[in-house]
Amino acid sequence: MITTSEMISRNPQETPLAEKRVTLHNISWSAYEQILDALGDNRAARLTYYQGMLEIMTPLEEHESVNSLVRQLIELLAEELNFNLKSMGSTTLKIPILKSSPEPDKCYYIQNEPLVRGKTVNLAVDPPPDLILEVDITHTDINKKQMYEDMKVPEFWRYNGTKLTIYILEQGEYQESETSATFAILTKSIVYDFLAQCKTLGETQTKRAFRKMLQAQIQQYFSY
Template sequence: MVVTLQLRQIDVQPGQYLTLREISWAEFEAVLEELGEHRASRVAYYQGLLEIRMPSPEHEVDKELIGDMVKIVLDELELDWEPYGSTTFKRSQMAAGVEPDTCFYIQNARQMIGKRRLDLSVDPPPDLAIEIDVTSKTQLSAYVALGVPELWCYGGGKLQVFVLNQTEYVEMETSPTFGNLPVIEGILQFLQFSLTEGSSTARRAFRQWVREALAQ
């Protein structure tokens, strides 16, 4: 007997994820439509495997603070950037789709100004995507297929930088986007600082740290 369930009948608890196998591209599109745009869950799809994740409160706090610190660095460096948050990036030709925790167009910022509908067969993928607590190969495979050049993964107190090298990600010590500025070291330092002093104080202190580092 085949049992068919609708997504509204399934609860995914915060910090957990649901894996669905043998999902066609049409079914993936239907899932996105049923879930809607205004939701907390994130999805990742790669060649028939679909994951639906529900972030935990800790996950969301880390995502927001890391994203805010990236914005601070970009502004202090006077780099143009366009934020695309957890936009759904997908390409049917690659059978891949993913929703980052947050992401930015930096190198390609100018051509993305004013764009509210994306088509990755024409538009570039985001230049930098950030994921918190990556636990599956589905997400990474989707990022590779979509050609996202730089991916940051935060978890377990570590912030790893991966740069796309044709068909795989290679871990780097520093972010090529930010040159010699020790951004990863600084973000980790002020994430820890935020645990005792709060996010607002941490953001202000991080901005001062960036300015002092740039002045050296």
Template sequence: MVRLHLQQIQVPPGQQILLVGVNWPDFEAILNELGEHRSSRMSYYQGTLEIMTPLPEHERVKVILGDLLKVLMDELNLNWESLGSTTFKGEKMGAGIEPDDCFYLQNYALMIGKDRIDLSVDPPPDLAIEVDVTSQTNLKIYEALQVPEVWRYEQGKITIYLLQEGKYIESDVSANFNNFPIRESISQFLEMSKTRGTTQTLRAFRQWVREQLKI
């Protein structure tokens, strides 16, 4: 049997590898060996581990989408805590994932100053964001972790998933921002950023939000 060290495995940007038959202790060991300072992302569900490295396109959309959401929350005078791509995992659930971005809104106060997350005592994020450029997010992982809302961006549009009775359903509106046309507006401003750049897009979005609040 050939044995390789994990550091010998190189995943090119935009590519992913699947490891099957990975038990929970092995998953934990892989996380520890690779450490937190890495470019790859991991997701785990019932014995299958995916390791992927994002493309620049993925990272650009992820950053701008997160920035747009922060502008919206700021204009709505909401409190939040963002934990970015923190590893969320639960052995009893047999699942683990590192979202592209995530936010605590209802439970933000519980997360202030938190450096380690334990889902056996801590709540999952109220909102997770995934940008699917080369692979598709396995929503069953988020269902297992009981994340109330997930936004998935793919091919220029956002799909909103809300957790109901343990399963996701597609929704036209966000549970966290039900007075705003999130799918249409965020997609529109993400498209704008390709031609006008990040700074002008964020300024235009902030102005749009303020106009909506006056209606």
């Protein structure tokens, strides 16, 4: 069975799609690996496999814009807090035992960065990334909250075009949070303000202003 989120529209005023998705059902792990090998690494589409379901997603402008802006905010936070990052981008995170293999928009090692610094990550022995970002503006059939909970990813951010949800892993289950566990000074409202101001002030001016704001907040936070 194949489903697709792409719909033909003749209304020029309609909001453009942020992603194109095709979902394949009842796909075995071996069949997924064959598809992955056939498509190769030099591709625009991202594949997510979870327990027999394979989604092939092609990101479009709105998706990639938000993805890039949140990445820049994460990197600003890491720099100002003096956190080392190992950025894995959209690396394929294959875990055969879980029948799970996502290619998230962004994933980072932060707390566990020393454990994987300078090496190729092997999820059979290494911990999962500390922070994963997924931008899902159009509908996805994959239960990503459950998928990353199964993988024991400590923090998962999901943005649907209007709302950011921050999931924190507590006792093996995700709980929604208004603040980040990785970046204690970060609230969802800061992310919303950053995204909105990038549209009105431009990215460079917004990053400059947010860096100053973060420096002031960090100084205040650590003065207590």
